[in-house]
Amino acid sequence: MMPLSPITQTPIPTMLPWQPKILMTRIRKPISLPVVSSPSFSVRSSFSLCDRPLRYAVLGAGFAGLSVVWHLLQHSIKDLWIDIYDEVGIGGGASGVSGGLLHPYSPKVKLLWLGEDCWKESLKLLSVAEAAACSREFNLETRKIAQGSDSFLVRRRGILRPAVSLKNMDVMNDNSQNCLASCRIESIDKDAAQNLVPNLCVPLNLAFYMPEAVNVHPKSYLEALYSACEILVRNMSTSSSGRKVLCLHKKSVGNLLELAGEYDAVIVCLGARTAFLPELSGRLPLRxxxxxxxxxxxxxxxxxxxxxxGPSILSDAWLAVQGPQNLHLGSTWEWNSRNYSPDVSSDEASKAMDELIPKASAIFPGIKSWAFAGARAGLRAMPPLTFHGSLPLLGCIDDFVGGNHGGKFWLFTGLGSRGLLYHGWLGKIMAQAVLSCDETLIPPELTSWKKKQ
Known part of the structure; x- marks a missing residue:
C-alpha cells in the first residue's frame, strides 16, 4: 500500500515571527505553482475505512478560499482531505488584481465594523505568508510567483488620504480620533504631506496619514499563503493533529449537487462567480x-x-505604489457586469485611463508623467448595505441546494472591495463553523441576509 504522501517532501522551514520593521519582503526568484491532479485510489486508500478522513471541497482560491483552507488545516484535529477547485488557479480572480491597500477604515476614516479583529487577523495571515516566502525564498524551480524587479509581498510605507471635501472634514477629524493603536491615523498639514510625497496637492491643508497601513501585492501574497498551507500540511504529517492532504484542481464546478456524495462539506468562496452556480443564481443579494x-x-x-x-495614496482614485518607477492606479466601477475575465481590451483600458487620470492628477499632478504599461480587471461581488455597512455573506446554504444535507454546504462571499481586510478573520470564523457544523458561531450580522430570502 502506498504511504500517505500528499506533497513532495522538502525540508520543513522554520516559520518566522511578524516583523513590523521590515520595509519590504521581496520575491527573489520566480517559481511556478504545481497543480495536483485528482487524488488517486492508491493514495486515497491509505486511509483505512475505519479512519476515513473528513473531506472538504473549497471552491475558489482567492482571499476567502485560501483563508478558509489555512484555518481548516489549523483547527482540525482529525484526518483531513481538502480539495481546492478554481478554474484559473491561485489568485486568478478578482482577489489577484485587487489594489492591495490594507487598512481598517472607511473613506471617512471611520473604523469599520469589527475592524480591529479584521485588521489583527489580516496581519496574522500576512505574517504566515511572509514566513513561507522568506523561509524558502521561493527557490523551487517548479513555482512561479511574480515577475519584475519591483515584485514584493508587503510594502510598509503607510497610506495617505488627503482631505478633499469641506463637507466631510469635521467628520473625518472626529473619526480619526478613534483610531486603533495598531493602525494610527495622524492628521497632518500640507507641508508634512509634501514631505512624504513632494508636489502632492492638499487642497484643504489637511491629510490623514496611516503609517502602519500596508500595500500588499495580492497575487504574490496568495501564492505565498498557499505555500504556507503546504508547509503546514507537511508539518502536521509528523504531529498528533491528524494527517492532512491538500490538492489544487484547476477546474470549475458546474453545480453543487455533483459534489454532495463525495464531501463532508463544500465551502463556496467564488466571489462574483458564486452567482453563476445554478443553485444560487438569482438568489443572493449581490451586485x-x-x-x-x-x-x-x-x-x-x-x-x-x-x-x-513614500506612502500609497487614497482619494477618488487610489495609487498603490509598487516601486520607485511602478504603481497601480484604480479603480473603475462598472456595475452589473458579468465579465469576470482579467483581460482588458485596448478600448476598455483607454476608457479607464480617461476616467482615472483626472481623478489621480487632482491630488498627484505628477501622474501625467507616467506611462501606461497595461491593465487588469476583476469582477467584484458587492454585498448590500446594512446598518453596519456593506458586510460579506456567510452561512450554511443547505436550504438553497435542496434536501437534508446536515450542514454540508456553506457560503463565504460578498467581500466587495475589502477582501484583504475581511478575509483573515471571517475565514477563521467560517472554518470553525464548518468544523463544528454550527452556523451560530458566525456573527448574526453576517447571516441575516438569509432571513430576507
Missing part, C-alpha cells in the same frame, strides 16, 4: 461590479522617481 486597474511606469530616461519611503 457585480467590474473594476479595471492600470499599471503605470515612469520612463527610464525621465530622471524622476516616486520617493523610496
Amino acid at each position: 457585480t461590479c467590474r473594476g479595471v486597474l492600470a499599471h503605470l511606469q515612469l520612463p527610464d530616461d525621465s530622471g524622476e522617481h516616486y520617493p523610496e519611503h
